[in-house]
Amino acid sequence: MTGYDPSSFPPFGVTVDMVVLSVTRGLEVLLIERGAEPYAGTWALPGGFVLPTESIDAAADRELVEETGLTGSDLAGTHLEQLGTFGSVDRDPRMRVVSVAYLALTPIQPMPTAGTDAVAARWFPMEEALELPIAFDHHEIIEVAVERARAKLEYTTLATSLTGPDFTLGELQLVYEAVWGRELDRANFRRKILATDGFVEITSERRTGRMGGAPASVYRPGRGKVMSPPLLRSELPST
Amino acid sequence: MTGYDPSSFPPFGVTVDMVVLSVTRGLEVLLIERGAEPYAGTWALPGGFVLPTESIDAAADRELVEETGLTGSDLAGTHLEQLGTFGSVDRDPRMRVVSVAYLALTPIQPMPTAGTDAVAARWFPMEEALELPIAFDHHEIIEVAVERARAKLEYTTLATSLTGPDFTLGELQLVYEAVWGRELDRANFRRKILATDGFVEITSERRTGRMGGAPASVYRPGRGKVMSPPLLRSELPST
DNA sequence: GTAATAGTGTCTGTGAGACACTATAAA
DNA sequence: TTTATAGTGTCTCACAGACACTATTAC
Numbered sequence: 001m002t003g004y005d006p007s008s009f010p011p012f013g014v015t016v017d018m019v020v021l022s023v024t025r026g027l028e029v030l031l032i033e034r035g036a037e038p039y040a041g042t043w044a045l046p047g048g049f050v051l052p053t054e055s056i057d058a059a060a061d062r063e064l065v066e067e068t069g070l071t072g073s074d075l076a077g078t079h080l081e082q083l084g085t086f087g088s089v090d091r092d093p094r095m096r097v098v099s100v101a102y103l104a105l106t107p108i109q110p111m112p113t114a115g116t117d118a119v120a121a122r123w124f125p126m127e128e129a130l131e132l133p134i135a136f137d138h139h140e141i142i143e144v145a146v147e148r149a150r151a152k153l154e155y156t157t158l159a160t161s162l163t164g165p166d167f168t169l170g171e172l173q174l175v176y177e178a179v180w181g182r183e184l185d186r187a188n189f190r191r192k193i194l195a196t197d198g199f200v201e202i203t204s205e206r207r208t209g210r211m212g213g214a215p216a217s218v219y220r221p222g223r224g225k226v227m228s229p230p231l232l233r234s235e236l237p238s239t
Numbered sequence: 240m241t242g243y244d245p246s247s248f249p250p251f252g253v254t255v256d257m258v259v260l261s262v263t264r265g266l267e268v269l270l271i272e273r274g275a276e277p278y279a280g281t282w283a284l285p286g287g288f289v290l291p292t293e294s295i296d297a298a299a300d301r302e303l304v305e306e307t308g309l310t311g312s313d314l315a316g317t318h319l320e321q322l323g324t325f326g327s328v329d330r331d332p333r334m335r336v337v338s339v340a341y342l343a344l345t346p347i348q349p350m351p352t353a354g355t356d357a358v359a360a361r362w363f364p365m366e367e368a369l370e371l372p373i374a375f376d377h378h379e380i381i382e383v384a385v386e387r388a389r390a391k392l393e394y395t396t397l398a399t400s401l402t403g404p405d406f407t408l409g410e411l412q413l414v415y416e417a418v419w420g421r422e423l424d425r426a427n428f429r430r431k432i433l434a435t436d437g438f439v440e441i442t443s444e445r446r447t448g449r450m451g452g453a454p455a456s457v458y459r460p461g462r463g464k465v466m467s468p469p470l471l472r473s474e475l476p477s478t
Numbered sequence: 479g480t481a482a483t484a485g486t487g488t489c490t491g492t493g494a495g496a497c498a499c500t501a502t503a504a505a
Numbered sequence: 506t507t508t509a510t511a512g513t514g515t516c517t518c519a520c521a522g523a524c525a526c527t528a529t530t531a532c
Contacts, residue, residue, distance in 0.1 A: 009252040010290060013248040054328065056325075056326035085295060087253070098295065100324050190511090209504085212503050212504035215502070228473075229493080229494095232467070408485095447531085450482055
């Protein structure tokens with residue numbers, strides 16, 4: 001923050017890029033197919049320019065709604081946080097652009113709306129997405145997002161952002177297994193979740209799966225945000 | 240990343256703000272006294288505009304050198320990472336500015352140079368700094384930086400960035416105690432550091448303190464970057 | 479001598495990993 | 506009946522916290 005003449009500052013474009021993650025069978029990410037140059041026809045993260053009248057966080061909120069159509073309790077249950085800022089000189093061939101990346105964890109997969117700028121929008125399984133040709137530096141941003149999500153499940157209760165307003169412990173475990181890409185011991189997982197104060201609250205409801213099995217207790221997210229000591233992946237932290 | 244007409248993008252100024260931390264008796268932060276409006280005469284984080292020809296990370300590198308005068312092995316031993324991006328609409332009264340904050344951990348306290356934009360520069364004990372009137376949203380940025388530093392000491396070997404190229408385990412413990420603001424059990428601390436593969440490497444050197452005591456073995460930073468399982472603060476994570 | 483620091487040993491409790499066992503549902 | 510899931514119990518090992526003890530230095 002120097003004493004620059006305000007009228008002679010170097011002008012930048014500022015965008016937000018959204019990494020929207022969801023768990024169905026596995027971890028999935030929302031991508032759009034670009035309709036305009038550069039990278040027309042290439043898959044990319046949804047996002048857009050920050051308007052002069054809104055904060056960066058507000059721009060992220062706005063893009064989340066515009067690109068996913070999330071509303072009501074699904075929007076309220078969605079976790080949104082800043083990931084980091086990417087500002088290589090040549091990351092956008094048009095002009096000097098700085099992109100602030102956000103991570104969103106949504107409980108459901110709303111039908112994405114192909115906006116004015118995108119000719120298509122759909123969810124990709126993470127493994128598939130990471131093998132696509134991806135516009136700009138969005139491949140790197142996605143990798144950072146996945147690692148952030150994996151790390152945060154270790155020491156926070158954020159997994160409930162991916163389950164919806166009520167869930168069984170089996171469903172919660174599937175979220176962990178999908179994000180971490182490894183299986184967990186059911187008994188130990190239960191013990192840890194239930195021993196963590198404020199992670200979940202039990203309800204009187206019970207739910208039965210499609211493929212048999214005893215009816216499971218239904219839980220709600222608790223008020224706790226952190227898990228200490230953490231629930232560690234205890235494997236090599238690879239992408 | 241939308242299909243905006245590149246020539247009609249909303250222009251932003253982009254700055255980097257540096258939170259440079261060091262440990263002497265306690266945790267200290269480098270501040271400058273602003274020489275120009277806005278906030279002339281107020282203490283602020285060092286930083287400046289990102290140039291059109293450099294990446295954001297390069298701007299942070301440049302500002303670190305310019306503001307601290309760090310060179311050689313001290314610069315090489317300094318840890319630098321992106322903290323987050325702050326972009327409220329009204330954070331700078333001059334114009335729309337987005338600031339990318341960086342955290343730097345330096346082993347020494349070089350005599351800061353009051354640059355063209357600053358009339359003074361000095362190190363403040365963290366407690367004192369947090370009670371000063373601080374320019375822009377820099378107070379919030381400092382708090383985020385301190386929490387990041389505290390958290391990273393838990394699961395990384397970053398503390399060696401605050402000690403210099405060689406150190407005793409007692410000195411390393413003082414770094415932890417200064418950053419965390421709590422005392423640690425000496426024996427347990429030793430056991431954890433030495434049991435963590437790649438945290439430190441012993442040298443043949445020994446060092447004697449100023450106030451008596453047996454000579455201590457001197458260590459070098461090891462190659463390991465992460466500590467798993469982590470060394471937890473095991474207290475409430477407060478600012 | 480005393481104070482301060484380094485280095486080591488040990489007891490205990492917590493908690494995670496592994497795994498066994500029972501109960502209840504759908505097919 | 507088989508298969509799949511929920512819920513519980515238990516053994517063991519790793520490891521952190523607490524704390525005691527000895528050794529070596531400056532003063």
